[in-house]
Amino acid sequence: MKRAYATNPRTRSAAEIRPLNWLNEYLNIADPDWTKKRDLLLLWAKCRAEGGSFQEAIRGRPLKYGSSATAYRLRDEAAEQIAAGINAAIIRSQAKLNSS
Numbered sequence: 001m002k003r004a005y006a007t008n009p010r011t012r013s014a015a016e017i018r019p020l021n022w023l024n025e026y027l028n029i030a031d032p033d034w035t036k037k038r039d040l041l042l043l044w045a046k047c048r049a050e051g052g053s054f055q056e057a058i059r060g061r062p063l064k065y066g067s068s069a070t071a072y073r074l075r076d077e078a079a080e081q082i083a084a085g086i087n088a089a090i091i092r093s094q095a096k097l098n099s100s
Helices: 003-005 014-026 034-052 054-059 068-099
Strands: none
Touching: 003 014, 003 034, 014 034, 014 068, 034 054, 034 068, 054 068
16 A cells, blocks of 8 residues: 555556555445545555654544544554455465365
8 A cells, every 4th residue: 555655646557556445345344434444544554655654644633533542443453354355365266276
């Protein structure tokens, strides 16, 4: 995600765009905090790519995300859900290869 923010949108490769789609693929959109999780993870990636402070970014939006602790928790939950989804996809693809 960080790399996607650091590249020019006009010249991004598919590999650089794919992480931006993980939010829609692996986060549960039925979760009431889905938009906050998505926004926080994107904000974190943007801060990392631009060298900004995530802490300062969320501190400037207390009404949108709640406390800093809540923002970090939601960001971490989103990252964990995406990692679990990617790992499950890898396991499924390996199982398909092994069964062929």
